[in-house]
Amino acid sequence: xxxxxNLITSTQSVIQEAxxxxxxxxxxxxxxxxxxxxLKVRIPINMDDGSVKVFTGFRAQHSDAAGPTKGGIRFxxxxxxxxxxxxxxxxxxxxxxVGLPYGGGKGGVVCNPKELSERELEAIARGYVRAxxxxxxxxxDIPAPDVYTNAQVMAWMMDEYSVKHAKNPLEFVxxxxxxxxxxxxxxxxxxxGAVICVERALEKRGINMADARVVxxxxxxAGSFISKLLSDRGAKIVGVSxxxxxxxxxxxxxxxxxxxxxxxxxxxxxxxxxxxxxxxLLEVDCxxxxxxxxxNQITEENALNIxxxxxxxxANGPTTQAATKILxxxxxxxxxxxxASSGGVTVSxxxxxxxxxxxxxxDDEIQVLLERKLQQSFDAxxxxxxxxxxxxxxxxxxxxxxRTAEAIRYRHWA
Numbered sequence: 266x267x268x269x270x271n272l273i274t275s276t277q278s279v280i281q282e283a284x285x286x287x288x289x290x291x292x293x294x295x296x297x298x299x300x301x302x303x304l305k306v307r308i309p310i311n312m313d314d315g316s317v318k319v320f321t322g323f324r325a326q327h328s329d330a331a332g333p334t335k336g337g338i339r340f341x342x343x344x345x346x347x348x349x350x351x352x353x354x355x356x357x358x359x360x361x362x363v364g365l366p367y368g369g370g371k372g373g374v375v376c377n378p379k380e381l382s383e384r385e386l387e388a389i390a391r392g393y394v395r396a397x398x399x400x401x402x403x404x405x406d407i408p409a410p411d412v413y414t415n416a417q418v419m420a421w422m423m424d425e426y427s428v429k430h431a432k433n434p435l436e437f438v439x440x441x442x443x444x445x446x447x448x449x450x451x452x453x454x455x456x457x458g459a460v461i462c463v464e465r466a467l468e469k470r471g472i473n474m475a476d477a478r479v480v481x482x483x484x485x486x487a488g489s490f491i492s493k494l495l496s497d498r499g500a501k502i503v504g505v506s507x508x509x510x511x512x513x514x515x516x517x518x519x520x521x522x523x524x525x526x527x528x529x530x531x532x533x534x535x536x537x538x539x540x541x542x543x544x545x546l547l548e549v550d551c552x553x554x555x556x557x558x559x560x561n562q563i564t565e566e567n568a569l570n571i572x573x574x575x576x577x578x579x580a581n582g583p584t585t586q587a588a589t590k591i592l593x594x595x596x597x598x599x600x601x602x603x604x605a606s607s608g609g610v611t612v613s614x615x616x617x618x619x620x621x622x623x624x625x626x627x628d629d630e631i632q633v634l635l636e637r638k639l640q641q642s643f644d645a646x647x648x649x650x651x652x653x654x655x656x657x658x659x660x661x662x663x664x665x666x667x668r669t670a671e672a673i674r675y676r677h678w679a
Contacts, residue, residue, distance in 0.1 A: 272351035272560070275586055280354070283662035286653070289670055292679045297669065300353055302326040305346065306396035308374065310388045320376050320389055324397045325353035326406055327369040330672035333404055334370030335360060335610060335617075337411025337440075338393070340386075340418075344373035355581065356610065358603040358665030363642045365614045368669060370406045372397070378413045390418045391425040398429055403436040403621075409613050410440040420445055436620035439613035448616035450631035451609075456490030457632075458608015459579045461639040462600045463495065463553055466575045469647060470598065478551040480504035480573070482511070482543060483558030487579050487606075489524055491555055496520040504546050506558070511546035512538040547571060556583035563588045571597065578602035586658075593656040601658040603665055604646055611638050 277298050284294050308320045323346055326334040336356040349371045356369030374393055378386055400406060410419055419438045423445065427433040435446035443449065450457070467477055477500045481488045484507045496502050501517040512518060512533055519536060526532050533540050547554065547567060554573035556562050560582035563571060568588035576592065577600040578584060584592070584599060592599060612635060619625050626634075642664070650660040673679050 272582060273347055273354075275582070276351055276354050279586070279659060279662045280666055282659060283666050284670060286655075286659075286663050287667060287670060293670055293673065296673060296679045297328065297666065300325040300327045300350055301329065302400060303346070303350065304397055304400060306393070308389060308392035308396055310385060310392060312385060313382050320374055320392070322372065322374040322393050322396060323349045324372040324400065324406070325349045325370065326400065327353040327357045327371075328669050328673070329368045329405075330676055330678065331360070331368050331669050332366035333368070333402075334406040335365075335367040335409070335439075335613065336370035336372070336406075337409045337609075338372040338374070338414055338418075338422075339412035340374050340376050340378050340389070340414050341412050342375060342377040344375045349373050352581065355603055357669055358662060359607040359610050361665035361668040362604055362646065362661060363607050363611050363638050364668070365610065367407075367610070367614070370408075371411075372408060373411075386418070387421050390414075390421040394422045394425040395429060398426065401426075401437075402430075403434045403617075407436070407613075407617060408438045409609075416440055416442045416447060434620075436617050439616040441616070446616070446620045446625075448612055448619055448631065449626070449628045450635065451612050451616060453490050453494070454612035454635065455606055455609035456487050456494060456579075457635060458611065458639050459487070459491050459555065459557075459577055459600075459605045460494045460498070461608070461636055462605050462643050463555070463575065463577050464498070465640055465643040465647075466577070466598055466600055467553070470574060472552055472574070475499045475501075477501065477553050478503045479553045479555065480546060480549050480551045481555045481557055481579075482506050482546055482562065482583075483556065483580060484523075484527060485557070488555070488557035489527070491557060491579060492520045493524060495553075500553070503551060504541070504549050506541075506543050506546050508543075508558075511541040511543050512536075513541050513546065513549060514538050553577060556580050559583065561585055563592070565591060568592050569595075573597060576600065578605050581606070589656055589658050599657045600643075601646075601661040604642060604657075604661045607642065608635060608639060611635055 352371035360367040441447035548570040557579035563584040565587035568591035
């Protein structure tokens with residue numbers, strides 16, 4: 266199955282390099298380079314205006330060698346088959362990096378939630394579960410929220426699964442409301458994981474948090490939480506951005522005010538902030554740059570202009586391979602996306618375990634466990650980066666793919 270998507274081909278090239286470093290032959294790569302399963306479904310929905318509209322959905326299961334597959338479901342008009350495939354591969358790497366008994370899965374429905382009523386959105390969520398029900402389940406493939414899906418969507422999906430299978434396994438999905446077995450700490454888990462990685466990177470570079478100037482590109486759920494968490498820890502947030510413009514101040518930005526008033530047009534004027542383009546914000550002088558928006562933001566065209574000592578990839582694929590080499594050669598430390606954004610799947614795993622045990626943990630317990638997991642994972646990737654003299658992305662892929670490759674070897678699949 267040939268794929269032309271840059272997301273897939275770039276991921277495959279680093280996976281092949283990682284497997285070569287681990288000493289595996291071409292047979293292993295042939296098995297891992299594509300998902301084990303890819304399902305395309307059509308979901309007919311009775312719309313509010315009386316018409317019937319058919320929506321397309323996907324579910325990719327990259328590998329279940331190390332355990333059930335795990336990954337989010339996104340509702341977005343730009344969802345594609347190739348995107349879902351690439352994201353399922355990244356989920357395998359994330360689970361491997363933090364040592365979870367999972368393989369990667371990912372799903373999506375091509376739709377625009379902003380144009381749907383709540384009833385129509387619920388119908389799509391339930392229709393998706395019915396369409397993929399034969400390949401998902403608490404011991405097969407565990408969905409979670411992603412772009413434009415949330416705890417309410419997960420509640421609908423869990424309910425639909427329980428109706429169809431005449432049982433009520435709370436562990437079918439994660440990211441649920443607390444009242445339906447959700448875990449504390451799940452809403453901020455992805456951002457918290459990135460913050461823990463930044464803290465560890467600052468320690469490795471000998472930089473105090475209070476001396477760290479931070480730029481965050483993208484001020485959605487992840488970017489805003491990351492900004493708030495780092496600001497509360499003493500970092501100076503000097504730049505943030507949304508889709509249309511960026512805000513900058515060398516003296517630091519009042520993040521609490523920006524979060525509370527982020528939809529107001531006069532935020533820059535009120536706080537006396539400089540307005541920049543998103544592209545210019547990436548090139549601001551800072552200790553930590555956090556691309557938390559879109560893919561391919563840092564390329565070989567602008568990499569030489571990046572001044573950050575540490576780059577933490579809170580978005581999926583924000584730095585191209587060519588830019589990764591330029592920045593690494595220039596002395597920057599890149600925390601790759603498969604490590605930086607692994608906090609979400611980690612707390613999803615905690616939720617799954619709590620559901621299976623019927624024992625629920627408090628915020629402090631979740632925080633301690635998450636910090637331990639992420640610190641250990643960061644150190645494993647960083648140590649490999651140092652000892653083998655490879656960039657952090659390749660080091661992350663080596664650590665991430667090793668668990669799946671070894672599980673495949675023990676199963677004697679390749």
